[in-house]
Amino acid sequence: xxxxxxxxxxxxxxxxxxxxxxxxxxxxxxxxxxxxxxxxxxxxxxxxxxxxxxxxxxxxxxxxxxxxxxxxxxxxxxxxxxxxxxxxxxxxxxxxxxxx
Numbered sequence: 001x002x003x004x005x006x007x008x009x010x011x012x013x014x015x016x017x018x019x020x021x022x023x024x025x026x027x028x029x030x031x032x033x034x035x036x037x038x039x040x041x042x043x044x045x046x047x048x049x050x051x052x053x054x055x056x057x058x059x060x061x062x063x064x065x066x067x068x069x070x071x072x073x074x075x076x077x078x079x080x081x082x083x084x085x086x087x088x089x090x091x092x093x094x095x096x097x098x099x100x
Contacts, residue, residue, distance in 0.1 A: 015070045027063070034059045038088075053092040060085030 041049035
């Protein structure tokens with residue numbers, strides 16, 4: 001969104017986006033926002049925080065798979081982000097919150 005990453009026209013060639021701005025907004029709002037909500041829910045010890053955490057992990061996994069499919073390209077960071085989403089899901093305790 002800020003232009004810090006060099007533009008690569010090939011990233012949006014096979015998508016409906018004309019540039020990188022709106023994918024960046026979606027990434028920040030949906031992927032980043034869901035992670036922020038999950039973190040805040042966990043810190044505030046909200047009763048449903050495990051659900052928020054799993055949902056944030058699933059959103060990350062779906063984002064990475066959709067990104068790879070839409071840009072028709074691959075970068076090693078996608079493996080790291082996919083693994084991060086999987087680890088969030090894996091480490092989220094099931095049932096009653098354990099941070100009490």
